[in-house]
Amino acid sequence: MKTLQSTLLLFLFVPLIKPAPPSQQDSRIISDYGTNNFEETLFSQDYEDKYLDGKSIKEKEAIRIPDEKSFELQKDESTIPLSPKKENDEMPTCLLCVCLSGSVYCEEIDIKAVPPLPKESAYLYARFNKIKKLTAKDFADIPNLRRLDFTGNLIEDIEDGTFSKLSLLxxxxxxxxQLLKLPVLPPKLTLFNAKRNKIKSRGIKANAFKKLNKLxxxxLDHNALESVPLNLPESLRIIHLQGNNITSITDDTFCKANDTSYIRDHIEEIRLEDNPIIxxxxxxxxxxxKRLPIGSYI
Incomplete structure (x- = not known):
């Protein structure tokens, strides 16, 4: 009897229970999910059109289905050493300095030694650095140098033979x-400037200038010279010796004591002021x- 009653109650309530309709939020989720899938499809197609369209079909196939031979070929190619690039050996210097038509400008970059120079270099401007020494190796393979400018460095020493191969300088x-003495100078010099150093007369050899027929x-002003250098060449036009410790000169300093007819034609200016000499x-x-030296006469 109880079973029959339960069955009747079940039949009465079953029609009243209905499945709930999908909520608005669920439909939005489903809709968004479908949109995202659609956009992903479009993106993947667009990517293929943009980035793979220009590639050959063989390349696509090689990427998707690599065979053993192609894999071995790629492996072999990757292990082949690349041939070295033919770069200018002096390129690092020309990145540090400025190289322009045979001129190298290495100014105010705090270098402590002469950098390797391009072999065709003719002019080097290495002013206002921290170079302390010049060596024979610095210019051994640069035979075309015509001008060297080391103004404002800390040079104390110059090796013998540093300029021996610079026949065009x-x-x-x-x-x-900070020089205390002069090096051996190249024979074709027309200009030599060593002012504002610490050079004394004993630091200049007796024949240091004798063979410089084009000088x-x-x-040599503002050094520590006690006398005028000997054997000055006939070619000299300008001589600056002011600001030294020169105390005397002789009849042979500029002229020839035994030849009263001798005239020194080329000299235009001799400066001897600021020396303790009358x-x-x-x-x-x-x-x-032809002109008297500049200096004190009384």
Missing amino acids: EELILADN SFLY LGKYPNSFICL
């Missing part, structure tokens, strides 16, 4: 350094000159 500038400009005491020392 015309201008050598060593101003504002026109000599600047030039008026040595009148015979200037008889061969």
Whole structure:
């Protein structure tokens, strides 16, 4: 009897129970999910169109289905050493400095030694650095150099033979350094500037300038010279010796004591001011000159 009652109650309530309709939120989720899938499909197609359209079919196939031979070929190619690039050996210097038509500008970059130079270099400007020494190796393979400018460094020493192979060198500038003596100078110099150093007379050999038959400009002012350098060449036009410790000169300093007819034609200027010398005491020392030296006469 109880079973029959339960069955009747079940039949009565079953029609009242209905499945709930999908909520608005669920439909939105389903819709969004479908949209995302659709966008992903479009994106993948667009990617293939943009990035794979230009590639050959063989490349696509090789990427998708690599065979053993192609894999071995790729492996072999990857292990083949690449041939070295033919770069300019001096490129690092030309990145550090500025190289332009045979001129190398290495100014104010705090280098402590002469960098490797391009072999075709003719002009080097290495002013205002921290170079302390010049060596024979610095210019051994640079035979075309015509001008070297080391103004404003810390050069104390120059090795013998540093300039021996520079047969074309015309201008050598060593101003504002710490030199105590002069190196052997190349024969074709037209200008030598070593002003504002610490050079004494004993630091200049007796024949240091004798064979420099093309030397026109000599600047040795503001050093520690006690006398005028000997055997100055006939080619000199300008001589700057001011600001030294020169105390005397002789009849052979600029002229020839035994030849009163000798005239020194080329000299245009001799500066001897700011030296402890009274030039008026040595009148015979200037008889061969067209112009008197600049300095104190009384």
